[in-house]
Structures are given as structure tokens and as C-alpha cells.
Amino acid sequence: MIKSKLALGSFLLLSLILTPVSFGQTEAPNIEELKKTALKVYIDCDICDIEYIKTEIIFVNYVRDRKEAQVHVLISVQSTGSGGREYTLMYLGQFEYAGQDDVLMYYSNKTDTEDEIRQGLVQTLKLGLMRYVAKTAISKRISISLMDHVKPTSIIDKWNFWVFSLGARGFINGQKSIVYNSLNGNFSANRVTPELKIRTSATASHYYNKFDLEGQSIKSTLSSRSFKALAVKSLGEHWSVGGYLSLASSSYSNIQFALRPAPAVEYDFFPYSQSTRKQLRLLYKLNFNAIRYQEETIYLKTRENLWNEDLSITMELKEKWGTISASLEGSHYFHDLRKYHVQLYSEVSLRLYKGLSLDIYGSGSRIHDQLSLPKMGASLEDVLLMRKQLATSYEYYFSIGLSYTFGSIYSNVVNPRFGSGGEFIYGIY
Numbered sequence: 001m002i003k004s005k006l007a008l009g010s011f012l013l014l015s016l017i018l019t020p021v022s023f024g025q026t027e028a029p030n031i032e033e034l035k036k037t038a039l040k041v042y043i044d045c046d047i048c049d050i051e052y053i054k055t056e057i058i059f060v061n062y063v064r065d066r067k068e069a070q071v072h073v074l075i076s077v078q079s080t081g082s083g084g085r086e087y088t089l090m091y092l093g094q095f096e097y098a099g100q101d102d103v104l105m106y107y108s109n110k111t112d113t114e115d116e117i118r119q120g121l122v123q124t125l126k127l128g129l130m131r132y133v134a135k136t137a138i139s140k141r142i143s144i145s146l147m148d149h150v151k152p153t154s155i156i157d158k159w160n161f162w163v164f165s166l167g168a169r170g171f172i173n174g175q176k177s178i179v180y181n182s183l184n185g186n187f188s189a190n191r192v193t194p195e196l197k198i199r200t201s202a203t204a205s206h207y208y209n210k211f212d213l214e215g216q217s218i219k220s221t222l223s224s225r226s227f228k229a230l231a232v233k234s235l236g237e238h239w240s241v242g243g244y245l246s247l248a249s250s251s252y253s254n255i256q257f258a259l260r261p262a263p264a265v266e267y268d269f270f271p272y273s274q275s276t277r278k279q280l281r282l283l284y285k286l287n288f289n290a291i292r293y294q295e296e297t298i299y300l301k302t303r304e305n306l307w308n309e310d311l312s313i314t315m316e317l318k319e320k321w322g323t324i325s326a327s328l329e330g331s332h333y334f335h336d337l338r339k340y341h342v343q344l345y346s347e348v349s350l351r352l353y354k355g356l357s358l359d360i361y362g363s364g365s366r367i368h369d370q371l372s373l374p375k376m377g378a379s380l381e382d383v384l385l386m387r388k389q390l391a392t393s394y395e396y397y398f399s400i401g402l403s404y405t406f407g408s409i410y411s412n413v414v415n416p417r418f419g420s421g422g423e424f425i426y427g428i429y
Contacts, residue, residue, distance in 0.1 A: 034138040035061065039129065042069035044320070047077060049118045056122045059138050060129060064405065065354045070095050071132050072320050073125065076276040081192020082163045083110030087121055088276040091128045092320060104128045110163065162191045179210040197232040197242075209385065220385040224250040237271040244285065253389050254372045256294045262287040279316040285309065287331075295374040298391075304371075308333040310341075322350040322357075333369060342366040355405040364396040 039060045043050060054062055066072045072092040080086050085108045093100035106124040108117045133139055168185040188201040202225075209220040225248065232242035244262040249255055262285045269280040287310070292303045310331030317324045325347040332340035343365040350358045373391055382388040 031138075031141060034141065037136060038138045039132050039136050040068060040070045041129070042066040042072045043075070044072060045075035048075060048121065049114075052118050053122055053125065057126055057129070059133060059142060066320055066351060067094075067354055070097050071129070073128070074318065074320065075121075076318055078276060080107065081161060081190055081197065083165065083190070084108045084112065085117075086276075087124070089124060089128055090277070091132070093132070097132055100132070102128055102131065110165075160191070161193055162189060164189050177212045179208075181208045182206065195234050197234075198230070200227070200229045202227045218381055218385070220381070220387050222252055222387060224248070224252065226250075232266075234272075237273060238268050240266045240268075240272075242266075251294065252387065254294050254297070254374045256292045258292075259290040260287055277318055279314065281314045283312045283314070285311075291372070293372055293374075295376060297371060298373045298375050299371060300375070301371070306333055306335060306371075308339075308369075320351075322348070324348050331369070333371075339369045339371065340366075341369045357403050359399075359401045359403075361399040362397065365394060367393055367395060 040063050041060045042063050042065065043053060044066065063069050070093070072094060074090040074092060076088045076090075078086045078088075087106040087108070089104045089106065091102040091104070104124050104127060106121050108120060112120075130144075133142065165186070165188045167187075169183075171180075171182045171184075173180045182205065184203070184205040186201065186203045188199070190200070191198045204225045205223065207220075207222040211218045211220075227245075227247040229245040230242065232240050234240055241264070243264055244260070246258070246260045248258045248260075264283060264285040266281055266283045268275070269282075270278050287308050289304075289306045289308065291306070293301065296302055308331055310329060312327060312329035314327040315324065325345075327345045328343070330340065330342045343363070345363040346360070347362075348358070348360040352358055370389070370391060373389065378388040378390060383390065
């Protein structure tokens with residue numbers, strides 16, 4: 001489905017094709033000459049099939065630097081309630097098109113193939129580019145055709161917007177001295193409308209490892225099961241109220257059974273309608289924890305009922321200059337305020353200059369709430385095979401990368417020979 005600011009009165013599907021046009025006695029300009037003055041476009045999308053876009057939309061010039069583009073197309077993606085995706089295409093005019101911005105939407109279904117998705121996305125991309133292409137010389141070679149009218153119909157959904165998913169996967173891998181097997185199953189039932197969002201999921205997994213070393217056999221198993229549910233009621237453009245519910249067991253975390261209901265409230269400082277571009281969300285949860293442990297804990301507990309609360313603030317921005325995502329979350333137990341957890345996560349991707357990009361990923365946690373650690377501790381095998389959770393007061397990871405691309409600013413050419421990667425293989429033969 002396509003939504004546009006251009007209200008046509010009925011649903012129209014436009015097919016945009018480069019075709020020769022008669023100029024009477026005047027010789028038609030050479031298409032290669034026209035292409036040199038065609039619209040310069042920068043496609044800003046991490047998950048799009050860029051090569052397919054280039055082969056399907058050939059009436060523009062693609063540049064690899066946003067600062068060289070006359071139109072910067074920023075494409076962001078969100079999951080829909082039916083299991084599909086919502087693509088938001090933001091057309092940002094630059095240079096002589098500055099201030100001429102537009103927004104189009106494309107929706108894919110969960111059952112759509114990758115080819116159907118990229119066809120629909122390209123069709124939407126074409127429609128949005130037309131207002132800019134119309135002001136270039138190459139527009140004389142573009143034909144716009146109108147397909148049959150489609151009568152508007154109201155949506156009658158026999159599933160009442162519920163979407164179900166069921167899956168299972170087994171994995172077997174081995175060699176002479178190592179065996180690795182796993183089995184995973186999952187089920188989900190989701191219903192999403194503008195007023196109410198309901199998400200439920202159930203998962204189960206079992207992992208088995210076996211290592212034979214110098215006549216000694218070491219076996220390792222891990223198992224977990226969980227059920228999670230979320231219900232959220234919309235209260236306008238900024239407020240939401242709802243709750244979480246989870247049931248879980250985990251041999252890694254020493255949890256035989258855990259029940260956690262949690263009412264929650266959220267406030268977004270920006271309107272939810274702008275969520276594909278920017279978000280600043282404040283979320284508060286009050287959690288009740290009814291837990292039974294597999295082994296006696298370091299606090300001499302085999303079961304306990306506890307209350308805790310957590311507060312998080314999350315910022316997400318996606319602009320022409322890059323993306324920033326950051327989240328700060330803190331929680332503590334009421335029975336002992338010294339049992340707390342603080343986590344900071346951040347992701348930054350910046351385009352510093354023409355072709356120069358900086359990517360930073362990082363996360364750090366201050367951990368003082370490991371109540372489920374087993375009293376018996378962990379053996380050497382448990383540590384090396386990561387079968388049990390270990391005591392720690394912190395956790396972190398950090399990654400930083402810098403890249404610079406230079407040379408021709410144009411990137412129209414697609415050559416699929418020997419694969420898109422063009423791998424080099426080194427060796428002695």
C-alpha cells in the first residue's frame with residue numbers, strides 16, 4: 001500500500017518507463033547526454049537492495065555521498081502488527097530543491113517474498129522521485145501510464161487483525177572430537193491496531209555439546225523456556241499505558257520457574273507519528289517477581305517473592321547526517337536498595353564529511369542484582385563451556401570504526417559477474 005501527500009481521489013498505480021518520444025522534425029537529444037544532467041540521488045537505506053534499485057530506476061544518477069545529491073532519500077523501517085514492515089521514504093531536497101521535501105509509505109506483508117518487497121519499494125521510490133525528475137531534461141523521455149481503477153473497499157478481516165507464527169528448528173554439527181546439537185521452537189500471536197498493541201511469544205530451546213579430548217569426554221547441556229506477553233493502550237500522541245507478563249525457566253540462570261507481571265507507562269516527548277524519524281521515550285515499570293531456583297542461591301534461598309522497579313529513557317534519531325540511538329536503564333529491588341542494575345547502550349553512525357564515516361557501538365552495565373547465583377558456584381567446565389552464569393559487578397563491550405571512500409561520486413553501474421562481492425582467494429597451488 002502506498003500513502004502520499006498527493007491525494008488523487010482514487011487508488012492509482014503508475015508505471016514509469018523510459019521510452020522514446022517523437023519530437024517532430026527536431027532530432028531527439030541523445031539519452032546519454034540527457035543522463036549526464038539527470039537528477040542526482042542518494043539512497044540512504046541499510047537493508048535495501050541497492051543494485052536492484054539501480055537497475056530498475058535508470059532515469060536518475062546515483063551518488064555515493066549525500067552532500068553531492070540533489071535529493072537525499074532516507075528510508076527507515078518498522079515492524080507492523082501483521083508481521084510485515086512499514087517503510088517510510090523521506091525525500092529531502094537539496095541545492096535547487098531545498099525545502100521541497102516529501103514522505104511516502106510502503107507496507108509489506110509477512111507472506112511477501114523478498115522480490116515482491118523490493119518491487120513494491122521500487123514502485124514507491126519511483127512515485128516520490130517524479131516531482132523532482134519532472135524538472136529535469138530527461139523527463140521528456142519518461143512515459144506515465146495509468147492502470148485500471150480499483151474500487152475502494154472496506155477491510156473485513158476474519159482474523160480480527162491477529163497474526164500467528166509457529167516455527168521449529170534443529171541443528172546438528174559435528175566432527176571427530178566435537179558434537180554440537182540444538183533444538184529450538186517458537187510460537188507468537190500478535191494483534192496491533194492504532195489503539196491497542198498485543199504481543200505474545202513462547203520459546204523453548206535445548207543445546208547439547210560433547211567434546212572428546214585425549215580419551216576424556218565432556219558433555220554440556222543448556223535449556224530454557226519462556227513465555228512473554230505485552231499489552232499497550234494508546235493514550236494520544238505522547239502517552240501509552242500497559243503491562244508485561246513473563247514466565248521463564250533457565251538452567252544457565254539457575255531459574256526453575258519465574259513469574260513476572262509488570263504494569264508500565266510510557267511517555268514519548270515527540271509525537272508517536274514521528275517515530276520513524278525521532279523518538280525520546282521514558283518508560284517506567286513496576287515488577288513483581290515470584291521465583292523458584294534450581295539450586296540454593298548464594299543468599300541461601302530456594303524461592304522468593306520480590307518487588308523491583310525500573311526506569312529507562314531511550315533516544316533514537318535518524319537524520320541526513322547519520323543515526324544516533326542511546327538507552328539508559330536503571331532498576332533496583334525494594335527489599336534491598338543495594339541490589340540494583342544500571343545499563344547504558346549507545347549506537348552512533350555519523351557521516352563526518354564526503355565519504356568519511358564514523359561508527360561507534362558501546363554498552364556498559366553496573367551489576368549488583370545477581371540474586372540467582374547458585375551457592376555451589378561453577379566448575380571449570382561450567383566456566384569454559386558457559387553453562388552457568390558467573391558473578392560479576394560489571395559488563396561492557398565497545399566497537400569503533402572509521403571508513404573513508406573517495407573517487408568517482410557516481411555509482412550507476414551494476415555488474416553482477418562473479419558475484420557482487422568480487423572475492424579474492426589467495427593460496428599456493
